Amino acid sequence: MPAPLSFTDLTLEWPDGTVALDHLTGTFPEGRTGLVGDNGSGKSTLLRLLAGLLAPTHGTVTRGGAVGHLPQTLTLGRDATLADLLGITPVLRALQAIESGDADPRHFDVVGDDWDIPARAAATLDEIGLPGAGLERRVGEVSGGEAMLVATAGLRLRGFPITLFDEPTNNLDRSARARLRELVRTWKGTLVVVSHDVALLDEMDATAELRGGTLTTYGGPYGAWRAHVAAQQEAATQALRNAEQAVRVERRQRQEAETKLAHRARDAKKARANKVAAKIVMNGRASMAENSAAKLRAGHDARLEAARAHAAAAADRVRSDDHVSLVLPDPDVPNSRRLAVLRSASGAREHVVQGPERVVVTGPNGVGKSRLLHQLVTGSAPVEGHASGRLETHRVGFLPQRLDSLDDDLSAVDNIRAVAPAADPGTVRNQLGRLLLRGDSVFRPVRTLSGGERFRVSLARLLLAEPPHQLLVLDEPTNNLDVSTVTHLVEALAAYGGGLVVVSHDDDFVRRLAPTRILGLDAEGELTEVEL
Template sequence: MRPTSESSILLRDVGFDWPDGTTALHDITASVGTGRTGLIGANGTGKSTLLRLLAGELEPTAGSVVAIGDTAYLPQTLPLRVDSTVADLLGVRAQVEALAAIESGSTDAVHFDVVGDDWDVNARAVQLLADVGLSDIGLDRNVGTLSGGEAMLVAITGLRLAGAAISLLDEPTNNLDRDARERLYGMLADWPGTLVVVSHDAELLELMDTTAELREGELVVFGGPLSAYREHVELMQRAAHRDLRAAEQVLKAERRQRIEAETKIARSAKSGKAKAENLPKILVGKRKNNAEASAGRMRTEADAKIRDARRAVGDAAELIREDKKIRINLPDPDVPSGRRLAEIHCGDATVVIQGPERVVLAGPNGSGKTTLLQTLWLSKPPVDGLYAIAQTDRIGYLAQRLDGLDDDASAFENIRTALPSAEPHEIRAKLAQFLLRGAAVDRPVGILSGGERFRVALAKLLLADPPAQLLVLDEPTNNLDMTSVDQLVEALSGYRGGLLVVSHDDEFVRRLDVSRKLYLADGRLTVSDT
């Protein structure tokens, strides 16, 4: 079914609880029309869960999700099988094989049924791949030979090829180099039908027609790109802070009035007592009752005003956004300045990483950056003369696909393997620094959100005992919201070991204050100081 102008998504009182009873989403009502919508929110707020509900992978435990039109979904982590081909990742393997059989002379009706009206599927697939710079990738190529960025582009191309009325993308720019991102931006700029994209990529979010933020269980939909929404939020926050200050001033004044009222009541009681010394008892009693009634009314009115003022302060305070932040205190790995940590070899070029220096490894998708890291971390054999040699056994490696986690084990159990001598309460306290608290700590890692899962991997890496002397990070800002990236930069700024980072996030690299940049392309490694 091709996209139509009526394609839309309707959410009515949607709620979702995990099997352990933890509430992920509650009472969400919203609608998404045609055009491009950027879905934003802090890690762990439920963006990926909401996208899976829209895709029909999960069923809401309350309310209803109505998708008007067929839906295509790209998950955050691609399910890549060892025997998969590019045609599999595009979702057209059956049609491609049926066409090949027909071209070989088969008259089996099954093949014709599979092809349907898609007689040009091969040509369309090849053209769309060429549009994103993958013209040299054949449909029969094994996906295991693709880089993470290339695999992501192929998968997104598959959604475009499917032509569904509604397309859902979860963090599509993860692992993409600058050139690949630009090609993706071009593809998204004229995406037909309804497109919903979960992303922390500010440049991508500027291409969106609508911004939807999932925050504290509420979905707010704003007509405009990220920058316009941020400006709107900033204006609203300024107004909220003004209202809060005004409400606090009113409360302060009402409390002062209450004190003055008590002083007035005390003075009145003292004066009345002096005047009543020579009056008849019946008149004294009457005056006393009147005074007490008047004092009671005064206190009741003053207390009511204070309660109203407190309520106004509470209402104003609820509108103030207070984003939770990762707070990380890294152990000192004690790396002397002359300590060799690793050697990188490429042909005649040799690069030595030593002491607490910071090095970034850059290069286009498919140039071999991740493969190089694997020769260092996993001791894999050299590829085309490209390899790295570890000079320390204390290396912490964060892979693109977070392969170091046991998805069936909880966050607590995963961290315990890195901190074998720590007490349970110490492990929970350390996880809390990464905003992993409560039920999330004991839930299987495989069902956590992408951001939560990433923070488990990050905690396991950064809090290991003994601490790593060399941290090797492959696209560490994948899946992290902007606030968490800020906190990661802050934590790494205090790390006193060696750091080797692969990242296409230019702003993140700039903030890391790296000393050298290695650029890998076409089998050559060049080195430059930054």
């Protein structure tokens, strides 16, 4: 039986000549598959090709049915409705037309078998924690996390035989992530999920890794795959050590053979000088010695080359992944320096961010965490009933959730020059290189970059600020980042000498960051210190 989703010799070249995917071949079986790989490896691009949103430069995609696709970032406007987000507005309109007496056959074609879609949609909203929300409710009235969960549930509601998720847990709080995992556990058909959420990846039936332009599939969830890779790497590393030792042995034996040959040549020269044997005999012995030496050298050279080839093959099996190298500038903030004040809606509680503190703001979707950060950074007027903040330094770096501060039509280099015009071009390239943005990628429009690469460009803008920021304000900084990059981000932030205010739903990230304080924000706008 053919796989529901397969692709052959798939190649995509961007208009500037950059190759995103090169002759990639693979399949996704029925069931749930987690697609993993480093940022920039092409995961999101592959999903868009499989969904038909991009046309390949070369190669073919074979689909065993209609494909539903959840992008990293939802683009619906704030005035769109939950019905739009669920993807059922055309069916609802056709039902309304039929109920009003319009018997146009096109309406019946649109409805198909979905006569009960309003009831099923209401049940779906109830299932994901939005009971009684109403299909006409505006997207602007729900949080980014709630919108993502609605869009995810809409794909299941419409029953696509093939569904592709690109970072579905972005912006979801703890309970919403749990509800998403429940949806995934009962998902029917073929589901391919790109995510950095380890708990979600552990719900998968299989794990596929996109690495070095090759797709490799393992028949188990993320945790089992990681253990498999670790065992492989341990064996590969040991094999490399053994191969390198064999090279050293062969090289030493080659040197010892050369020493013996040198001794023989010296002894033969002495014999000729002393005329120990007749000339004809001496010439015969010299010829035999030369032939013997040539054979000996050839044998040792062959064994040495074989050992080197074996070592090279063993080295190829050892992963040598590049990692981002984040070194945040030291803003030299004294412990007594007040940087910001966060205030509850009631005004009953104030929380001062002082010195090199790391403060995490957490809470359910929809309570106004992103609103709080935006109001804090922009200095806009507080909204009644919502928490607010006040800056006490002008040296503030803000990394918003949507990374919409980047100009999509400019390159990474030009985006940085826009905020750091005095920065040396070499310094800009060097900083981007430390973030694994190298070569021609730094000159491509940022709209062609992956979510993780866009994050790195935004981070580079913060790193090159002069003077260095005394306070960093980050809204869901781990969205779209691979597991390795999250680890290095944690290390950099933990060593940062300035203040830090972070909104994050990523419990593992928060735990490793080891914040000074965690402030919980509730639906009434109250900020209180909480435990993770």
